[in-house]
Amino acid sequence: MGRRLARPRIEGESWVRMTALGGYREVGRSATLLSTRESKILIDCGVDPSDKEGATPYFNAPEIQPLENLDAVVITHAHLDHCALLPALYKYGYDGPIYCTPPTRDLMSLMQLDYIKVSFGEGKRAPYESSHVREMVAHCIPLKYGETTDIAPDIRLTFQNAGHILGSAVCHFHIGDGLYNVAFTGDMKFERTWLFNPTANKFPRLETLVIESTYGGYRDMQPSRADAGNALKAVVERTLSRQGKVLIPVFAVGRSQEVMLVLEELMRTGKLPNVPVYLDGMIWEATAIHTAYPEYLNSQLRTQIFQMGQNPFLSPVFKRVETSEMRERICNDIEPCIVLATGGMMNGGPVLEYLKSWADDPKNSLVFVGYQAEGTLGNKIQKGWNELQLSERGKPISVKIKLNVENAEGFSGHSDRRQLMAYIASLDPKPERIIIGHGDEHKCSDLASSIYKKFNVETRAPMNLETIRMK
Numbered sequence: 001m002g003r004r005l006a007r008p009r010i011e012g013e014s015w016v017r018m019t020a021l022g023g024y025r026e027v028g029r030s031a032t033l034l035s036t037r038e039s040k041i042l043i044d045c046g047v048d049p050s051d052k053e054g055a056t057p058y059f060n061a062p063e064i065q066p067l068e069n070l071d072a073v074v075i076t077h078a079h080l081d082h083c084a085l086l087p088a089l090y091k092y093g094y095d096g097p098i099y100c101t102p103p104t105r106d107l108m109s110l111m112q113l114d115y116i117k118v119s120f121g122e123g124k125r126a127p128y129e130s131s132h133v134r135e136m137v138a139h140c141i142p143l144k145y146g147e148t149t150d151i152a153p154d155i156r157l158t159f160q161n162a163g164h165i166l167g168s169a170v171c172h173f174h175i176g177d178g179l180y181n182v183a184f185t186g187d188m189k190f191e192r193t194w195l196f197n198p199t200a201n202k203f204p205r206l207e208t209l210v211i212e213s214t215y216g217g218y219r220d221m222q223p224s225r226a227d228a229g230n231a232l233k234a235v236v237e238r239t240l241s242r243q244g245k246v247l248i249p250v251f252a253v254g255r256s257q258e259v260m261l262v263l264e265e266l267m268r269t270g271k272l273p274n275v276p277v278y279l280d281g282m283i284w285e286a287t288a289i290h291t292a293y294p295e296y297l298n299s300q301l302r303t304q305i306f307q308m309g310q311n312p313f314l315s316p317v318f319k320r321v322e323t324s325e326m327r328e329r330i331c332n333d334i335e336p337c338i339v340l341a342t343g344g345m346m347n348g349g350p351v352l353e354y355l356k357s358w359a360d361d362p363k364n365s366l367v368f369v370g371y372q373a374e375g376t377l378g379n380k381i382q383k384g385w386n387e388l389q390l391s392e393r394g395k396p397i398s399v400k401i402k403l404n405v406e407n408a409e410g411f412s413g414h415s416d417r418r419q420l421m422a423y424i425a426s427l428d429p430k431p432e433r434i435i436i437g438h439g440d441e442h443k444c445s446d447l448a449s450s451i452y453k454k455f456n457v458e459t460r461a462p463m464n465l466e467t468i469r470m471k
């Protein structure tokens with residue numbers, strides 16, 4: 001690593017460009033190559049959460065081959081659509097460093113090991129093994145928010161809070177000696193949430209911003225955090241009062257912990273009856289990592305944990321589902337309860353076991369608290385499909401959806417349309433160009449044209465495999 005960093009600079013005309021390798025005009029398989037005359041940096045390395053063809057980024061593009069020529073990989077945050085494929089790089093010849101925040105390093109290795117397990121459980125194979133995850137961890141160089149470091153002879157990296165999940169970072173690249181500055185927001189939330197402060201919006205210099213647009217469409221307005229909490233309370237209350245069970249599909253990281261905070265407070269203050277809240281599928285481990293990095297949480301939660309000695313994550317209402325026997329017992333139990341289970345978009349994971357057991361009873365509720373990408377099972381249920389083809393021990397079975405399906409909107413870790421526009425307005429300094437990705441096709445182009453009209457800056461919504469010259 002040191003040798004590559006210290007190599008002599010190349011003389012001649014300077015340039016900066018980025019190539020979209022995945023996650024543009026779509027959500028999933030995020031990957032971008034940032035290249036200069038001297039260096040190549042890969043930002044994110046994810047998979048697509050839905051089952052469709054082409055679940056991996058375009059790593060066969062000539063720009064990124066051979067992988068040995070990459071100087072560094074930078075990871076914005078630990079969600080699988082940004083980091084699931086990272087260990088595979090070490091299988092296919094990359095041997096260099098990965099820069100990420102300390103919580104991202106811990107969370108992503110947890111997620112990747114789980115990804116191997118979940119793939120195996122579905123009769124598929126992850127494109128790497130746990131030994132590659134270990135190799136990846138050994139190559140991680142953790143960097144805290146606000147620390148600046150050289151990652152290539154001509155590139156310096158600084159992370160700042162993105163407000164999306166624990167350790168999520170806006171990645172700011174300073175290229176050359178004052179030549180160019182570009183920042184990638186990764187997934188971002190420009191609102192103070194139960195867990196985090198809003199996305200950082202001040203930079204020493206900024207010419208281009210690459211921003212997400214998951215909820216960038218004209219009509220993508222979300223309720224506030226308070227409304228989201230009330231919506232969840234109402235569904236849970238109704239379901240428990242008719243002796244039903246509540247199933248909440250979540251990613252292990254992010255919404256799980258927010259939903260936990262809301263439920264814990266409602267139960268502690270007597271606004272909801274005390275029923276067991278089961279956590280299935282890596283949520284427990286992910287929550288433990290949250291308590292290990294309180295400095296990455298918002299100040300209010302930090303005070304509650306440190307000064308009031310009241311760590312809501314350690315409440316006895318939360319119970320960890322440790323074995324498949326325990327899961328089966330909960331599935332068949334007649335007592336009301338709440339289950340938070342992965343995966344968040346229902347394309348696999350323990351959540352499907354609960355769904356299979358509880359789907360035919362209208363007393364029960366399935367509550368969506370997060371984004372369901374096009375093509376995922378969660379998206380189909382949201383659209384009202386009432387019969388699904390799932391598999392039981394490798395055999396196809398059909399499941400009728402009779403349980404009550406609800407959306408508690410407003411828990412999203414993504415900025416809605418208003419927050420994205422407010423973020424652009426608040427940027428200091430104002431960039432010359434904004435590049436939009438991480439959103440369905442029409443959301444990317446809609447946000448691009450709205451930002452152009454409102455702020456009069458150049459905008460682009462590139463397709464995958466497009467290259468944009470920035471300087």
Ligand SMILES: [Zn+2]
Pocket residue numbers: 077079164187
């Ligand atoms: Zn994310």
Ligand SMILES: [Zn+2]
Pocket residue numbers: 028030079081082187438
């Ligand atoms: Zn994402």
